Amino acid sequence: MAGLATPMALRVAVTLGLPDRLLGSGATAGQLAVELDVSPVALGLLLGHLTTLGVVDRTSTGYRTTEFGANLCAGAGNGFTNLLLHLDSAAGRAELAFVELAHSITTGEAAYSRRYGQDFWADLAEHPRLRDSFDRQMTLRLDEQIPQIVANVDWSRFSTIVDVGGGRGTLLAAILTAHPRLRGHLIDLAPTAADARHTFRAHLLGDRAEATAGSFFDPLPSAADAYLLVDILHDWDDEHAHRILARCAEAAHPAGRVLVIEPVGGRRAITEMDLSMLVIHGGRERRIDEFRTLASAHGLALDTVTDLTGQRCLLEFRLATAAPCSSPAPSAKPVQRPPHHQ
Numbered sequence: 658m659a660g661l662a663t664p665m666a667l668r669v670a671v672t673l674g675l676p677d678r679l680l681g682s683g684a685t686a687g688q689l690a691v692e693l694d695v696s697p698v699a700l701g702l703l704l705g706h707l708t709t710l711g712v713v714d715r716t717s718t719g720y721r722t723t724e725f726g727a728n729l730c731a732g733a734g735n736g737f738t739n740l741l742l743h744l745d746s747a748a749g750r751a752e753l754a755f756v757e758l759a760h761s762i763t764t765g766e767a768a769y770s771r772r773y774g775q776d777f778w779a780d781l782a783e784h785p786r787l788r789d790s791f792d793r794q795m796t797l798r799l800d801e802q803i804p805q806i807v808a809n810v811d812w813s814r815f816s817t818i819v820d821v822g823g824g825r826g827t828l829l830a831a832i833l834t835a836h837p838r839l840r841g842h843l844i845d846l847a848p849t850a851a852d853a854r855h856t857f858r859a860h861l862l863g864d865r866a867e868a869t870a871g872s873f874f875d876p877l878p879s880a881a882d883a884y885l886l887v888d889i890l891h892d893w894d895d896e897h898a899h900r901i902l903a904r905c906a907e908a909a910h911p912a913g914r915v916l917v918i919e920p921v922g923g924r925r926a927i928t929e930m931d932l933s934m935l936v937i938h939g940g941r942e943r944r945i946d947e948f949r950t951l952a953s954a955h956g957l958a959l960d961t962v963t964d965l966t967g968q969r970c971l972l973e974f975r976l977a978t979a980a981p982c983s984s985p986a987p988s989a990k991p992v993q994r995p996p997h998h999q
Contacts, residue, residue: 671741676729683721736797747791767939815882826853906955
């Protein structure tokens with residue numbers, strides 16, 4: 658359980674592109690070493706461990722990717738490549754901050770900036786390739802759950818939704834497609850908001866969906882029926898989570914709702930993700946009472962909690978002066994928890 662050889666071997670293999678290169682007839686270690694400009698002896702050691710793991714087979718003509726190993730190919734469609742690329746992927750790079758876990762446990766602060774000299778978000782802003790891989794991973798991790806999120810929330814109660822930090826807009830597009838009378842406004846940083854506009858155009862939603870470049874630490878579009886936060890608050894410590902909720906509360910009209918969708922500690926979160934949020938962002942998977950305490954500081958009262966998917970809950974907040982919701986979101990049907998991926 659404590660060995661680092663296997664996870665690092667997989668990351669290096671994916672970073673070097675070995676699973677894709679060794680499809681079909683494969684290649685020898687000598688051929689690969691020349692192509693990749695790496696040490697042939699060291700590469701042989703890596704290939705030996707990948708053989709032990711069942712990622713590659715050794716044949717009379719060299720090494721080739723197994724059916725199991727093909728799950729690590731770029732075209733496998735499961736997001737593993739984007740997670741494991743430790744040079745060009747935001748997720749792969751971020752997980753290497755775990756070597757500084759002791760710092761996070763001692764201080765309660767993120768380890769990312771200790772390892773890389775600046776926080777995760779500043780790194781993304783400085784390196785467009787990391788921003789792109791992060792946006793792609795956020796889309797991948799939510800895609801399989803979008804049908805459940807659309808089906809298990811009564812979105813028809815609303816006429817306008819502001820998707821706060823809504824990424825490339827895949828969830829908002831699905832919600833608007835299912836509810837033709839609904840209008841949506843997505844807020845995210847400029848490169849991501851531009852991608853969201855492409856998503857909306859592709860779904861023929863140009864007249865009902867807009868994407869604005871902005872930060873959720875700044876004033877949000879006002880008087881919408883609902884402000885949607887999907888996998889946002891767990892990325893931040895309490896100080897920043899307060900600032901985000903404050904912006905939602907000040908923007909909402911008196912009968913508006915703030916909808917938080919993310920893992921909830923003790924309910925849909927897993928302990929590994931708790932540590933990931935701490936190490937990378939200084940955040941955590943909060944428990945219901947912690948959400949309630951955060952929100953109450955901004956005049957928000959927790960109305961309902963729904964187990965939405967195998968990995969996420971919906972927490973619906975109203976302004977404390979507003980009447981409780983008369984038709985709360987229906988409870989999600991029981992589902993098995995799918996394998997976790999960040």
